Amino acid sequence: MSRVEYDGAMSLRHAALGLLTFGPASGYDLLxxxxxxxxxxxxATQSQLYGELGKLAEAGLVTVAEEGARRRKEYALTDAGLAELRHWLVDVEPTVVRRSDVLLRVFFLGIVEPEQAEEFLRERERDAIERQAELRVTEKEIASDTVDLAVYGRLALEWGLRFTEMQREWAVWAQQEVAKVRG
Amino acid sequence: MSRVEYDGAMSLRHAALGLLTFGPASGYDLLxxxxxxxxxxxxATQSQLYGELGKLAEAGLVTVAEEGARRRKEYALTDAGLAELRHWLVDVEPTVVRRSDVLLRVFFLGIVEPEQAEEFLRERERDAIERQAELRVTEKEIASDTVDLAVYGRLALEWGLRFTEMQREWAVWAQQEVAKVRG
DNA sequence: CGAGCCATGTAAAGAGTTACATGATTGC
DNA sequence: GCAATCATGTAACTCTTTACATGGCTCG
Known part of the structure; x- marks a missing residue:
């Protein structure tokens, strides 16, 4: 039960804590x-998650509730862990910054041929369509899930659907803009 | 002129190369x-950028074109640098993954009071409005900019405007959803 | 008994942030 | 001269990824 260091960044920790609110689970389960x-x-990668669970246990935010077969360790959320999670949810401002690989490329699209720029944007349109289709699949999975991410997970999913739709529409518009310059 | 290591991630490198297509510049300028x-x-932070410019020079993708007052080093893009940039733009698939601090919180909003969940979403709505206002300011700056990020930078800006609008609408919708559950 | 899944861990390197440190030049 | 800005660099730490390594259990 050492001191809890927390500075605002780092959300893998909170993702793990959050999942444990649905009940005890092993690293493998969470993965x-x-x-x-x-x-x-x-x-998150396996490597990162196992490391984080160790730190979380050391900090007293989770405990090893049960050790099972095959070295399995089942972690459970402690009161301190739940308090930290609530604190993060309510009091800590989410980071606004977002890096976008795609948008960075858009900035420099002027150095390739307009045809290549258009092709790039056409691929973004396809990506958006594809990702939206994947989300539709997830939509059905979530509905029939034992672990109840369903309630608020539904809100996150809707965000994804709206996001991919926005991206698709933007890509179509941007292609027209490039066509204007080219033509 | 050593070998160029490149595996698909890492875009600070390409951001720097891209900016140098608009003409030679120092680390300070780029910053x-x-x-x-x-x-x-x-x-990008100052620390990261200076380090990266050093590596870029070592790899032969940029050269120190001129050394000025106050230790100023002006970097210029080499042919190899431009080739790498074009390669990245056209041949390398952008990373799809995106971490979202906000969405992660949404997943776990069920553990706080519905009133707190609504307040959280209301803050997202405010954020979106605020960020959109900032983009409107940038919009005017870009129009009167000497460095010509204007052409394709305009496409990136429009993405931001559409994104913030989508986020605002989603936050409004999500508040209603929570209100349904609460009520 | 062997294939496949369950299950955890370590090592090394890349990418990003914060803090510290230093010095030159310009303009008031 | 001194404050502000120009300008570069290093050190330490955190987060993330990839690869390597190991072993247990179950079922056909």
Whole structure:
């Protein structure tokens, strides 16, 4: 039960704490969720997750509730962990900054041929369509999920649907803009 | 002129190369742009940028074209640098993944009171409005900019305007959804 | 008994942030 | 001369990714 260091960044910690509110789970269990419904929101690697769970246990935010077969450790949220999670949810301002690989390329699209710029934007349109289709699949999975991310997870999903739609419309518009310059 | 290592990630490198297509510039000059028109797309710290310029020079993608007063080094893009930039723009698939601090919180909004969840969403709505206002300011700056990020930078800006609008509308919708559950 | 999944861990390197440190030049 | 701005650099730490490594259990 050492001191809890927390400065505002670092959300893998809170993602793990959050998932444990749905009940005790092992690192392996959590990893399935990170690769599943959380993949589009906060992906994490196995390596990172196991390390983080160790730190979380050391900090007293989770405890090893049970040790099972195959070295399995089942983690459970402590009162301190739940308090930290609530604190993060309510009091800590989310980071606004977002890096966008795509947008950075858009800035420099002037150095390639307009045809290539248009092709780039056409690919963004296709990406958006594809990702939206994937979200529709997730939509059905979530509905029939045992772990109840359904309630508020539905809000996150709707965000994704609106986001991909916006991206698709923008890509179509941007192609027209480039066509204007080219033509 | 050592070998260029490149595996698909890492875009600060390309941001720097891209900015140098508008003409030679010092680390300090580039930093102004990173803090300005690029701040919402690919922020970078002074520390990181100077380090990267050193590596870029070592790799032969840029050269020190001129050394001025106050230790100023003016960097210029080499042919190899421009080639790498074009390659990145046309051949390298942009990363799709995106971490969202906000969306992660949405997933776990069920553990706080519905009133707090609504307040959280109301803040997102305010954020979106505020950020859109900032983009409107940038819009006018870009129009009267000497460095010509204007042409395709305009496309990136429009993306931002559409994005913030989408976010605002989603936040309004989400508040209503929470109100339904609460009521 | 072996394939496949369950389950955890470490090591190394890349990418990003914050803080510290230094010095030159310009303009009032 | 001194404050502000120009200008570069280093050190330490955190977060993230990729690769490597190991072993247990179950079922056909």
């Amino acid at each position: 399935q969720t990170f690769n599943g419904s959380l993949a589009n929101v906060w992906p | 102004q742009t990173f803090n300005g028109s690029l701040a919402n797309v690919w922020p």
